[in-house]
Every structure is written in C-alpha cells, then in structure tokens.
Amino acid sequence: MSNIAGRVREVFRGDQRVDADALIARLDAVRRFLTAVDGLLPDSDLVPAHTLVERAGTRLALSRDHTVVALAGATGSGKSSLFNALAQLELSPVGVRRPTTGVTHACVWGPLEGANHLLDWIGVLPRHRFVRESALDADDETALHGLILLDLPDFDSVQRSHRLEVDRLLGLVDQVVWVVDPQKYADRVIHDSYLREFHRHRDVTLVVLNQADRLPPAEVPRVLDDLRRLLDTDGLTGVPLLATTALDPAGMVGLRDALERTVAERQAALRRLAGDVDTVVAGLDELVGSARPAGGPDDAAINGLNRALAGAAGVPAVTEAVERAYRHRAVAATGWPVVRGWRRLRPDPLRRLHLPGPGGDQADPAESLVAATSVPDPTAAQRSALGLAIRAVADRAAADLPAAWPGAVTSAARSRLGDLPDALDRTIAGTDLGLDRRPLWWRIVGGVQWLVTLAAVVGLGWLVLGYALRALGLPALDNPMVGQVPLPTALLLGGLLAGLLVAALTRPVVRWAARRARARADQRLTARVAQVGDEYVLTPVRIVLGSYAQARDALRDAARR
Ligand SMILES: Nc1nc2c(ncn2[C@@H]2O[C@H](COP(=O)(O)OP(=O)(O)OP(=O)(O)O)[C@@H](O)[C@H]2O)c(=O)[nH]1
Ligand SMILES: [Mg+2]
Numbered sequence: 001m002s003n004i005a006g007r008v009r010e011v012f013r014g015d016q017r018v019d020a021d022a023l024i025a026r027l028d029a030v031r032r033f034l035t036a037v038d039g040l041l042p043d044s045d046l047v048p049a050h051t052l053v054e055r056a057g058t059r060l061a062l063s064r065d066h067t068v069v070a071l072a073g074a075t076g077s078g079k080s081s082l083f084n085a086l087a088q089l090e091l092s093p094v095g096v097r098r099p100t101t102g103v104t105h106a107c108v109w110g111p112l113e114g115a116n117h118l119l120d121w122i123g124v125l126p127r128h129r130f131v132r133e134s135a136l137d138a139d140d141e142t143a144l145h146g147l148i149l150l151d152l153p154d155f156d157s158v159q160r161s162h163r164l165e166v167d168r169l170l171g172l173v174d175q176v177v178w179v180v181d182p183q184k185y186a187d188r189v190i191h192d193s194y195l196r197e198f199h200r201h202r203d204v205t206l207v208v209l210n211q212a213d214r215l216p217p218a219e220v221p222r223v224l225d226d227l228r229r230l231l232d233t234d235g236l237t238g239v240p241l242l243a244t245t246a247l248d249p250a251g252m253v254g255l256r257d258a259l260e261r262t263v264a265e266r267q268a269a270l271r272r273l274a275g276d277v278d279t280v281v282a283g284l285d286e287l288v289g290s291a292r293p294a295g296g297p298d299d300a301a302i303n304g305l306n307r308a309l310a311g312a313a314g315v316p317a318v319t320e321a322v323e324r325a326y327r328h329r330a331v332a333a334t335g336w337p338v339v340r341g342w343r344r345l346r347p348d349p350l351r352r353l354h355l356p357g358p359g360g361d362q363a364d365p366a367e368s369l370v371a372a373t374s375v376p377d378p379t380a381a382q383r384s385a386l387g388l389a390i391r392a393v394a395d396r397a398a399a400d401l402p403a404a405w406p407g408a409v410t411s412a413a414r415s416r417l418g419d420l421p422d423a424l425d426r427t428i429a430g431t432d433l434g435l436d437r438r439p440l441w442w443r444i445v446g447g448v449q450w451l452v453t454l455a456a457v458v459g460l461g462w463l464v465l466g467y468a469l470r471a472l473g474l475p476a477l478d479n480p481m482v483g484q485v486p487l488p489t490a491l492l493l494g495g496l497l498a499g500l501l502v503a504a505l506t507r508p509v510v511r512w513a514a515r516r517a518r519a520r521a522d523q524r525l526t527a528r529v530a531q532v533g534d535e536y537v538l539t540p541v542r543i544v545l546g547s548y549a550q551a552r553d554a555l556r557d558a559a560r561r
Contacts, residue, residue, distance in 0.1 A: 016203070017265075017267060018267060018270035018271050018273075018274045019270075020060075020064075020270055022561075023056075023060075023270050023273055023274055023277070024060070025557070026274070026277050026557070026558050026560065027052075027053060027056050027057070027273070027277065027558075029554045029555070029557035029558035030049055030052060030053055030277065030280060030281075030554070030558045031053055032550065032554035032557075033049065033284065033550075033551050033554035033555050033558060034046060034049055034050065034053065036547045036548075036550035036551040036554060037287075037547065037551045040405070040408040040544060040547055041287055041404050041405075041408065042404070045283075045284075045287060045404070046284075048279070048280050048283055049280045049283075049284060051171075052273075052276050052277065052280045055171070055172065055276075056273045056276065056277075058121060059121075059172075059269060059273065060269075060273070062117055062118045062121060063114055063115065063117065063118050064266065064269060065114065065146050065266065066108075066110075066114065066115050066118055066146050066147075066148050067146055067147055067148065067174050067175065067262055067263050067266065067268045067269065068118065068122065068148045068150065068172070068173045068174045068175070068268075068269075069147060069148070069149050069150065069173065069174065069175045069176070069177060069259060069262065069268070070149075070150040070152050070169055070170065070173040070175070070176050070177065071083055071149065071150065071151050071152060071177050071179055072152045072155060072166060072170065072176050072177070072178055072179065072194070073152075073154070073155070073178055073179030073180060073181075073190070073210075074154055074155065074156045074180070074181070074184050074187065074189070074190060075098045075099040075100070075154035075156060075157060076098050076099075076154075076181065077154075077179045077180055077181040077184065077210055077211075078179055078181060078210040078211055078244075078246045079101065079151050079152065079154075079179050080092040080093065080094045080100060080101050080105075080151050081094050081210075081246035081247070082177075082179060082208070082210060082244065082246045082252070082255070083105065083107065083149060083151035084246075085246045085247075085249070085252050086107075086149060086252065086255070086256065086259070087107045087130065087132050087149070088132075089107075089130070089132070091105060091107055091130045091151075092105040092151045098154075099153060099154045099157050099158070099159060099162060101151055101152070101153050101154070102153055102159065102161075102162060103125065103128055103153065103165070104122075104123075104124050104128065104150050104151065104152055104153065104165060104169060105124070105128045105130070105150070105151040106119055106122075106124040106128060106129045106130065106148055106149065106150050106151075107129075107130045107131070107132050107148070107149045107151075108129065108130070108131050108132065108133075108147075108148050109132045109133070109141055109144040109145050109146065109147040109148075109149075109263075110131075110133060110145040110146055110147075111131070111133065112129065112131045115129075115148050116129075118148065119148065121172070122150075122169065122172050122173070123168070123169075123172075124150065132144070143260040143263070143264070144256075144259060144260060144263055145263070146263050146266070147259060147262075147263045149259075150169065150173060152165070152166050152169055153165050153166055154166070155167075155189070155190070155193075155194060156187070156189045156190070170194075173272070174204060174268035174269040174271075174272045175204040175205075175206065175262055175268040175272065176198065176201070176204065176205055176206070177206045177207075177208060177255070178190070178194070178195065178205065178206070178207045178208070179208055179210050180207065180208070180209055180210065180227070181209070181210050181211045181214075182209065182211055182212070182214055182215050182223055185209060185223070185226075185227050185230075186226070186227075186230060191230060191233075191234050195207075195231065195234040195236055196234045196235060198236070199234060199235030199236055200275045200278045200279045200282070201271075201272060201275035201276075201279075202235075202236055202237075202238065202239050202275075203271045203274075203275065204268050204271045204272045204275060205236060205239045206239065206240045206241075206242070206255075206258055207227070207231060207236070207239055207240070207241045207242075208241075208242045208243070208244045208255055209223060209224060209227060209241070209242070209243045209244070210244045210245070210246060211245065211246070212243035212244060212245050212251065213245040213247065213248065213251065220243055224241060224243060227241060228241055240258055242254040242255055242258065274561070277558060278559075278561075280558075281555060281558050281559045284555055285555070285559075286402065286404075287402060287404045287551075288402060288548070288551055288552050288555050289401070289402035289552075290552075292400075296397055296538065296541065296542050296545060297393040297394075297396045297397040297538065297541060298396050300396075301389075301392050301393045301395075301396040301397075302393065302530075302533075302538065304389045304392055304393075305389040305390065305392070305393050305533050305537060305538075306526065306529060306530045306533055307389070308382070308385045308386040308388070308389035308390075309386065309389075309420075309424065309529045309530070309532065309533045310525065310526055310529050311378070311382045311385060311386070312378040312382045312383065312385075312386045312420075312421075312424065313375070313378075313424035313425070313427070313428055313525075313529050313532075314373075314375035314376055314378070314428065315428070315522065315525045315526065315529060317353070317375055317376055318353060318375060318428060318433070318521065318525060319518045319521050319522045319525065320518070321349040321350050321352070321353050322350065322433050322434075322435065322517055322518050322521040323514045323515060323517065323518035324349040324514075325348055325349045325350040325435060326435060326510075326513065326514035326517040326518070327510055327511065327514045328343070328346070328348055328349060329348070329435070329438075330442060330506075330510040330513065330514065331343055331510060332344050333438060333442040333443070333445075333446050334441075334442050334445040334446050334449065334502075334503075334506050334510070335449070335503055335506075336449060336453070336499045336500065336502075336503045337449055337450060337453045337499075338453070338499075350433070350435070352374070353373055353374050353375050373425055373428055373429045375425065375428055377421075378421075386420075390413050390414060390417070390537055391410065391413070393413055393537060393538065393541060394406070394409045394410040394412075394413040394414075394541060395410075397409050397413075397541050397545060398410070401548060405544070405548055408544050409541055409544050409545070412540035412541050412543065412544040413537050413540060413541050415540050416536040416537070416540065417536075419536060420532070420536050420537075423532050423535075423536060424529060424532055427525075427528045427529060427531070427532050428525065428528075428529075430528075431521075431524055431525050431528045432524065433521045433524065433525075434517060434520045434521055434524065435517065435521075439513075441509075445502060445506055448502055449499055449502055449503075452494075452495045452498040452499045452502065453495060453499055454495070455491045455492075455494065455495035455498075456491060456492050456493075456494075456495025456496050456499065457495070458488075458491055458495075459487075459488045459489065459490065459491025459492030459493070459494075459495060460488075460492050462477070462479075462487070462488035462491070463488045463489065463492060465477065466479065466488065
C-alpha cells in the first residue's frame with residue numbers, strides 16, 4: 001500500500017538535523033488534522049495525536065538547552081551503575097537485591113534551576129534530582145553541560161508500578177540509552193515490547209552492551225554482532241551500539257563521547273518529537289488513505305434524491321391540484337355566465353391544500369414557519385424511498401473514502417432528516433405556482449360571453465314586451481327582420497347558441513392550458529425542493545468531504561520531513 005507513512009524515509013537519520021521551524025510546522029499540520037476530523041472520527045483513534053500535540057507543545061516551550069537522556073533496561077543490567085559512573089558519584093543505589101531502583105533518579109549537568117521546570121514536567125521528585133556541578137572538575141564536565149540523565153526503574157519488573165513509570169517516561173524523554181547485559185540481551189521482552197516499538201525513534205536511540213567485562217574479550221565482538229542482528233530485526237538498523245563496563249572508567253569512554261555529542265548537537269528533543277510525529281502520522285494514515293475523493297455525490301444520486309424529496313413533499317398532489325385549479329378558475333372566468341355563479345360555489349382545489357387560492361394570496365408568513373399546507377403526509381413507501389435516496393447519496397459520495405469515513409458521511413447526510421418535512425412543507429407553501437395572473441384571453445372570452453348573454457337577454461326582453469303589448473291589445477312593436485327571423489328572436493337564440501358555442505370551443509383550450517400550468521408548477525416545485533435537498537442533505541455531506549480533504553492535506557504536510 002502506497003501510504004503516507006511509507007513515504008516517510010525509513011532510514012537511520014541520526015546525523016540529520018531537524019529544523020525546529022519545520023517540526024513546528026509539522027505539529028501544526030497534526031493540529032489542523034485534528035481540527036478537520038473533530039467529531040467525525042472516533043476519539044479513541046485520535047488519542048496519540050492529541051497526546052503528541054500537547055506533549056510536543058510543552059516540551060518545546062520548556063528548556064531546549066537541556067537534553068533529557070534516559071537509561072532504560074532490564075533489572076540488573078547496570079543502569080544505576082552506569083548512571084553513577086557517568087556522574088562519578090554514588091547517586092542511585094546499586095544493589096544485589098532485584099529490582100533495586102524503584103523511582104527515577106535524575107542528574108543534571110549544569111545549574112539545576114534551568115532544568116527544574118523540565119524535571120517537574122517529566123515528574124522526577126525533587127529529592128531524586130542531583131546536580132553534577134563541582135568547582136573541582138567543572139572543566140572536565142563542561143562537555144556534558146545541559147545533560148539531564150535519568151536512571152529508570154526496570155521495565156521487565158515484577159513491580160507493575162516500575163513498568164508504568166518506565167512507559168510514562170519513555171514517552172517524554174529526548175533520547176533513550178537501552179542498557180542490556182550479556183545474559184539477557186536477547187530477551188524477548190526488550191525486543192518485542194520496547195526496541196521494536198521504538199523503530200521510528202532510531203535517531204534518538206543508543207544501545208549499550210553493559211558488563212562487557214564479564215565476557216572473555218574475544219567473545220565481545222561476537223555478542224555485539226549477534227545483538228546487531230537482533231536490532232536489525234527490530235527495525236533499528238544503524239543505531240549506535242557500544243560495549244560498556246560500568247566498573248571501569250575506561251569502559252565508559254564510548255558512552256560518554258556519545259552523550260557529549262548528543263548534548264553538543266542540541267538535537268535530541270527535536271529528533272524525538274520528529275519521530276513521534278512519524279509514529280502518529282503512520283497510525284493515522286489508515287484513517288485517511290491517499291485516494292483523492294470525489295467532490296461530492298454524483299448527478300445520478302442527486303437526481304434520485306430530488307425525485308424522492310419531491311415525492312415526500314407531495315409535489316405530484318400539488319401539481320394535480322394546480323391543473324384542476326386552473327380548470328376551475330378558467331371555467332369560472334370564461335364559462336357561460338349563467339353557470340359561472342354555480343362554478344364559484346365549488347371550492348378551489350388549491351384552497352383545499354391550504355395553498356394560495358383564487359386571487360393568488362400567499363400563505364400567512366407566520367403560519368409558514370410551521371407546517372403550512374395540508375398536502376398529504378408522505379406514505380411509508382415515500383419515506384423509505386427518501387431514506388434510500390439519502391443513503392445512496394452518502395454511499396456515492398463516500399465511495400472512495402477509507403473505512404473510517406463512510407459512517408461520518410452517512411451521519412451528515414441524515415443529520416437534518418428531522419427538519420426536512422417542515423422545510424419541504426414551507427417550500428411548497430412558499431412556491432409561486434404560477435396561478436396568480438388572470439390571463440388576458442380569459443378576460444376576452446369572459447367579455448364575449450357577457451356580450452352574447454346580453455344579446456340573448458335583450459332579445460328575450462324584447463319578445464316578452466311584444467307579447468305583453470299584444471295581450472293588452474296595444475299596438476304591436478315593429479320587429480325588424482334579420483333574413484327570415486325577427487331580430488328579437490335572432491338575438492335570443494343567437495346569443496344562447498353563441499354562448500354555448502364559445503363555452504364548447506374554450507374547453508379544449510382550457511384543458512391544454514391547465515396541463516401547461518401543471519408542468520410549469522412541477523418545474524418550479526422540483527427546483528425549490530432540490531434547493532431544500534441541497535441545503536439539508538448535500539451541504540452537510542460536502543462539509544464532511546471538505547473536512548476529509550483538509551485532513552488528508554494536513555496529514556500529508558505532517559508527514560513531510
Ligand atoms: N561486572 C560488572 N558488574 C556490573 C556492571 N554494571 C553493573 N554491575 C553489577 O550488576 C548489579 C546490578 O547493577 P545495577 O546498577 O543495580 O543494575 P540496574 O540495572 O540499576 O538494576 P535495577 O535497578 O534493579 O533495574 C550490581 O551488582 C552491579 O555491581 C558491569 O559493567 N560489570
Ligand atoms: Mg537501578
């Protein structure tokens with residue numbers, strides 16, 4: 001797998017300098033990573049990164065002029081003996097009873113004041129802090145000024161507290177000198193539980209084979225070779241390996257020189273933290289992966305979501321009502337005036353859904369904050385179709401993401417599900433369905449209908465007046481003739497027939513226009529519902545994808561040595 005950790009150079013870099021600014025930039029990148037994934041990935045996976053950020057910040061803020069070196073190893077390997085030999089004082093008791101050292105002892109080369117904050121943070125009790133500063137040998141010891149040497153308890157202890165103390169301190173110190181002896185240098189505990197775990201800290205690791213005097217001189221190189229082979233297996237290829245004898249100053253020269261170099265370089269703290277960043281990045285790599293994710297859900301998934309939202313919002317019911325309302329209103333405006341009044345008595349289909357009724361009045365804005373319409377609630381099938389569509393959006397968006405992320409994307413897609421019904425209802429209520437305007441042709445046809453009806457009424461009145469005069473024996477009206485038909489009769493019959501004819505001719509036009517009104521409303525509603533989907537489903541998904549991209553970039557920056 002070509003992961004980010006793989007790209008971190010896995011070679012011994014003991015002689016490479018770590019730039020403090022570059023390290024701080026890497027730590028900032030880890031911080032950015034944590035901010036990006038906050039609330040999206042399980043906290044348990046992020047503990048090492050949080051610990052690193054906190055520890056590194058503190059260590060860098062504390063003295064960088066001091067180098068904290070720990071002597072770690074199995075009981076009886078000679079840690080305390082080496083500690084005392086380096087300090088040239090009997091500071092830490094050496095004993096035959098095992099284990100001997102139960103609490104960490106510290107020896108500071110140089111004034112204690114500057115080192116005290118560091119030792120407080122590391123957690124060495126004041127009564128176990130010593131100063132290696134004497135007027136007599138000050139010059140000899142100058143090369144070690146700034147060294148804080150720690151004598152740790154044994155890590156393979158029968159005492160659980162010793163192991164806990166060692167594990168705690170190994171997470172804080174700048175450099176570790178692993179002390180092994182000829183009898184136990186191949187023990188599994190030290191290799192499996194400790195040295196192997198430190199393979200990303202090779203450049204702050206030093207191994208000494210102590211008690212070399214117990215071996216026949218000819219045997220020493222053979223044991224060192226064997227130990228080197230084991231260290232290679234542990235992933236510690238290239239780390240400095242020395243033979244020491246704590247009882248003989250001549251057997252300490254190599255170790256002392258190595259410590260002097262470490263102190264002079266002032267690099268151990270930075271290298272240690274750089275190794276910590278490598279370890280944390282390698283642990284996080286799996287959570288982020290290297291694939292570039294899609295920018296968001298694909299069009300097919302979005303279309304599916306919009307369809308499901310439209311169904312759940314009751315768009316089909318509304319558009320059908322729009323078509324019927326158009327017919328209702330058009331017939332009321334253009335129909336034969338005699339039956340128009342009766343038409344108006346019937347309720348408007350949109351009114352029944354509490355949608356804008358005749359005259360285009362909108363729903364009350366106060367009402368529209370809550371469910372505003374009486375559009376039927378979504379059926380179980382529509383609800384489940386919506387659930388599936390949301391899931392499909394999340395699945396498609398998260399398709400390329402590593403295993404830790406699809407869950408976060410799905411949660412984001414569903415995060416505002418509870419608000420969707422109200423939002424959809426408000427949108428439906430607030431959408432201009434396009435029925436506000438009374439088309440001009442309605443008015444023209446309506447006017448024609450009034451004219452022809454008026455003609456019929458005039459004809460009827462004329463005829464009634466003629467009959468009345470005749471019945472009273474008065475002189476009859478002089479009826480002009482239209483062809484063979486008297487004018488009043490022509491007006492009455494012509495008016496009636498024309499009214500019916502106009503109504504019959506208008507009907508198919510009304511039906512066609514109603515279908516168009518429905519299509520227009522459908523388009524508007526679908527667009528508005530899609531906006532709701534964008535705001536309530538797609539935007540949260542895009543935010544998570546954005547966080548993923550940020551996390552990925554941040555981790556890449558953190559991996560850069
Ligand atoms: N011959 C020889 N004996 C040594 C050497 N280093 C330590 N010893 C002896 O080994 C025994 C254990 O030494 P310590 O220094 O107490 O060992 P330690 O690693 O501190 O042990 P704990 O405190 O129990 O973890 C003592 O008797 C020392 O005198 C050495 O280089 N050569
Ligand atoms: Mg000891």
